[in-house]
Amino acid sequence: DTGVSQDPRHKITKRGQNVTFRCDPISEHNRLYWYRQTLGQGPEFLTYFQNEAQLEKSRLLSDRFSAERPKGSFSTLEIQRTEQGDSAMYLCASSLTGGLDQPQHFGDGTRLSIL
Amino acid sequence: AQSVAQPEDQVNVAEGNPLTVKCTYSVSGNPYLFWYVQYPNRGLQFLLKYITGDNLVKGSYGFEAEFNKSQTSFHLKKPSALVSDSALYFCAVSWRGGYQKVTFGTGTKLQVIP
Numbered sequence: 001d002t003g004v005s006q007d008p009r010h011k012i013t014k015r016g017q018n019v020t021f022r023c024d025p026i027s028e029h030n031r032l033y034w035y036r037q038t039l040g041q042g043p044e045f046l047t048y049f050q051n052e053a054q055l056e057k058s059r060l061l062s063d064r065f066s067a068e069r070p071k072g073s074f075s076t077l078e079i080q081r082t083e084q085g086d087s088a089m090y091l092c093a094s095s096l097t098g099g100l101d102q103p104q105h106f107g108d109g110t111r112l113s114i115l
Numbered sequence: 116a117q118s119v120a121q122p123e124d125q126v127n128v129a130e131g132n133p134l135t136v137k138c139t140y141s142v143s144g145n146p147y148l149f150w151y152v153q154y155p156n157r158g159l160q161f162l163l164k165y166i167t168g169d170n171l172v173k174g175s176y177g178f179e180a181e182f183n184k185s186q187t188s189f190h191l192k193k194p195s196a197l198v199s200d201s202a203l204y205f206c207a208v209s210w211r212g213g214y215q216k217v218t219f220g221t222g223t224k225l226q227v228i229p
Contacts, residue, residue, distance in 0.1 A: 042205050042219030056216065091158055100209035100217060101147045101166045106158030
């Protein structure tokens with residue numbers, strides 16, 4: 001168990017640029033989640049995958065956000081035309097299939113700063 | 116809908132004293148409840164969960180939590196706090212048949228004073 005890995009750990013970019021983050025889940029985990037966390041708040045659900053299928057997206061996820069998990073392994077989260085309000089920590093988590101009773105294993109996140 | 120509340124932004128406790136971090140929840144069915152801990156610039160780490168059965172759940176690092184259905188609470192406890200327990204603690208809830216997601220509280224900062 002090598003844990004959930006996220007890359008990069010930090011990303012600084014100018015407003016209007018596109019950014020892409022990568023998440024490598026624990027290898028035997030079928031479910032993969034993306035969250036956004038701002039200072040003083042808990043993780044806010046963005047989207048989740050069961051294998052390669054994206055099964056739910058938060059209504060908070062604007063059209064500028066897109067996520068993929070092409071082969072059911074790693075996932076990418078892309079933000080297009082970044083805005084100041086996108087500055088946050090983006091967390092990835094994975095879990096075993098079996099339902100929402102399974103604990104999630106989190107990566108250390110990607111901290112995005114918009115200049 | 117599902118929600119979780121952590122009424123205390125911060126809890127201060129002296130080292131060696133018992134600690135309690137409070138959590139209440141609201142779901143439409145039987146809840147799945149979790150506690151996670153987060154250290155600075157790190158992701159969340161799973162501590163314990165309640166799914167069904169015994170109301171007292173034991174987890175990692177000597178933590179335990181008590182499920183109280185009538186009060187819709189799931190408070191985190193530890194008999195003797197350590198300075199190294201100082202961190203941010205999150206309660207989370209989901210439920211079978213609900214939306215396919217887990218809802219997290221806003222977190223409680225635990226400060227253990229030497």
